[in-house]
Amino acid sequence: MSTATEHWPGPLSAAVSRLCTGLQPQVSERTAAGFAEVLRRLAAPLQVAVAGRIKSGKSTLVNALIGRRVAPTDVGECTRLVTRFQYGTVDRVEVVFRDGSKQAVPFDSDGGIPADLGVDISEVSHLEAYLTNAVLRDLTVIDTPGLGSLDAASVKRTEELLGTGEDADGELDPVSRNAVAGAEAVLYVVTQGVRADDEHALAAFTAATASREAGPVNAIGVLNKADTIEASTVDGADDDVWKAATLLAEQQAGLLKPKVADVLPVIGLLAETAESGRFTAADAEALRELAGLDEATRETMLMSADLFTSWECEVPAGTRTRLLERLDLYGIRCALEAIDAEPDITAGALRRRLRDASGLASVLHRLDTVFRARADGIKAAAALASVTALAHSSGDLGERQRVHDAIEVLLAKPEAHQLRVLEALTLVAAGAVTFPPDLAEEVMRVGSSTDPAEQLGLPGRHRRELVDHALERANWWRSFSSFGATPAQSRIAHVVHRAYFLLWQQLRAG
Known part of the structure; x- marks a missing residue:
């Protein structure tokens, strides 16, 4: 299948x-x-x-x-x-x-x-x-x-x-x-x-x-x-x-x-319960009953899992055990606070509150x-790495060269520049090519997002400002690649320059 x-x-x-x-x-x-x-x-x-x-x-x-x-x-x-x-x-x-x-x-x-x-x-x-x-x-x-x-x-x-x-x-x-x-x-x-x-x-x-x-x-x-x-x-x-x-x-x-x-x-437990349908209307009603207990009883029960299940109250112990297994004490506290704030809250709304509280x-x-946003690039880059490793493991120098040449032809195409960016980011992240901290952070930022404002480090700014900044950084990285970089840095700098230039074109067209 x-x-x-x-x-x-x-x-x-x-x-x-x-x-x-x-x-x-x-x-x-x-x-x-x-x-x-x-x-x-x-x-x-x-x-x-x-x-x-x-x-x-x-x-x-x-x-x-x-x-x-x-x-x-x-x-x-x-x-x-x-x-x-x-x-x-x-x-x-x-x-x-x-x-x-x-x-x-x-x-x-x-x-x-x-x-x-x-x-x-x-x-x-x-x-x-x-x-x-x-x-x-x-x-x-x-x-x-x-x-x-x-x-x-x-x-x-x-x-x-x-x-x-x-x-x-x-x-x-x-x-x-x-x-x-x-x-x-x-x-x-x-x-x-x-x-x-x-x-x-x-x-x-x-x-x-x-x-x-x-x-x-x-x-x-x-x-x-x-x-x-x-x-x-x-x-x-x-x-x-x-x-x-x-x-x-x-x-x-x-x-x-x-x-x-x-x-x-x-x-994870709270997220699983909220997302998988384990939180039921019966659970919501049991929580509503718990919310109706006097404050001293509630606080005592919420001190530990043992007290929550063993303390004498109107809610059956089996029901409380089920709630504990699905929400743990933290989730139960969150649910009770939501009911306190909104006594008529529906079971569906309560489930959504629990999902929000889970961080999912x-x-x-x-x-x-x-x-997801860069899945195509991740898959393509991983595949190219696999292809290279396969050729290298064969022991055939001619085969290795043919594969290398074919990959270089592919990477030279403008539409494949994202692969160059991902490769550059990976090299910098791994420490294979070192930069001063501020430049390393910039390489990571440009390659780690698909949002232009985030790539430029200017979230929330006006498009005109983004356009100007993209061109400025493109020019800076071009100069750095020629005059201030080591050979390894220069290769990365060329990629970053090109990324900024394409970003500038994208922003202008938009």
């Missing part, structure tokens, strides 16, 4: 597809097989891996992104497998075995992937879930088991997905397989502290994108479980949990940048601006 939609391939992806098709008769059989895989991926939506340490809440976040509680979140055999969620015209789940064979399995009674697959888990490569879900028309979401697991097999599966494992099928050597395997972008989930293995995972992502570094083009960080942060431990938070989470996310962004575009706080909207917005 194809996952391609009417959006794919985009113009840049189509150009790289033509390049691969034209090169296939000119390269070895092994390289041509790798090109075939590149072509298949170019015709599909952007592949986004949700990665991070074990128990960071990845699967819960996946459910929130998809808007359906389909990924298993309880510890079980499925949580030790890589699962690819992609668009399909009929909902179904397939177990893909290491020998390439497949077996369909039914969803469980709640519409999720079953906890017990009924197969030998050691023989399973990964799961493929096809869903009739609009979100998946232009993004394939890949749920990973997580790094830091005590289960070595789970870690191996994740590393294979990220491109660091050994070749499993013997058809391609490890370098070739890594060149065509893995995700094109990553949503990296952290909790309260960034650790060495977080940086290791982002380094592993380099292999997943054929040695293209994770960076602001293709990686976003998410601080999950933001409601568990002790606000009193974060300076400047003023005992406000969400403010504490925002400040902590900014600190983590400082540690992980430029490997990620940003780090955003989110409460900001994550979805960044997915749109960082991934």
Whole structure:
């Protein structure tokens, strides 16, 4: 069943597809097989891996992104497998075995992937879930088991997905397989502290994108479980949990940048409940009953999960347990505050308040601006990196030169300049080409947005001012490339100059 939609391939992806098709008769059989895989991926939506340490809440976040509680979140055999969620015209789940064979399995009674697959888990490569879900028309979401697991097999599966494992099928050597395997972008989930293995995972992502570094083009960080942060431990938070989470996310962004575009706080459980239909009218009525309790009882119950479920009150303990499982104490507090402010609030409006409180909207917005808006460029750049890696691994100097020459012809075309910009941004983000901090920041800004005002660092300014500034910076970078730059900097400067010049033309025409 194809996952391609009417959006794919985009113009840049189509150009790289033509390049691969034209090169296939000119390269070895092994390289041509790798090109075939590149072509298949170019015709599909952007592949986004949700990665991070074990128990960071990845699967819960996946459910929130998809808007359906389909990924298993309880510890079980499925949580030790890589699962690819992609668009399909009929909902179904397939177990893909290491020998390439497949077996369909039914969803469980709640519409999720079953906890017990009924197969030998050691023989399973990964799961493929096809869903009739609009979100998946232009993004394939890949749920990973997580790094830091005590289960070595789970870690191996994740590393294979990220491109660091050994070749499993013997058809391609490890370098070739890594060149065509893995995700094109990553949503990296952290909790309260960034650790060495977080940086290791982002380094592993380099292999997943054929040695293209994770960076602001293709990686976003998410601080999950933001409601568990002790606000009193974060300076400047003023005992406000969400403010504490925002400040902590900014600190983590400082540690992980430029490997990620940003780090955003989110409460995955609250987002999952609000987005997946788990929050019901009955839940809203139970919350309304809780809101009617006297203040002292309410405050006592909200002190801890144990007190919330065990304290004597009119609302049944089972109902309170269900609310706790779906909202946790933070979400319950948010709901009660909303009811206090608007006693007649509907269940639908209350669900929307909870979604707003989860921080999911900001994550979805960044997915749109960082991934979706430049998906064609991300896919094309990753494909070119794969093509280059395949040619280099062949050991044939003539083949390598033919591929190199074909790529240079493609990149020389004006319509392919976005690929040059993404390449420049990646080199600067990785530290492969160094600039003074202010110039490095400017390169990152120009390449990390599709909004002209944001690219120019002048949000909210009048178009005339944007036009003038774009021309001024185009001239400055042209001069710098000729007189003030090292050879490596000069190559980047030429790209930035061209980006500003094209931006100037775009703004004038608008």
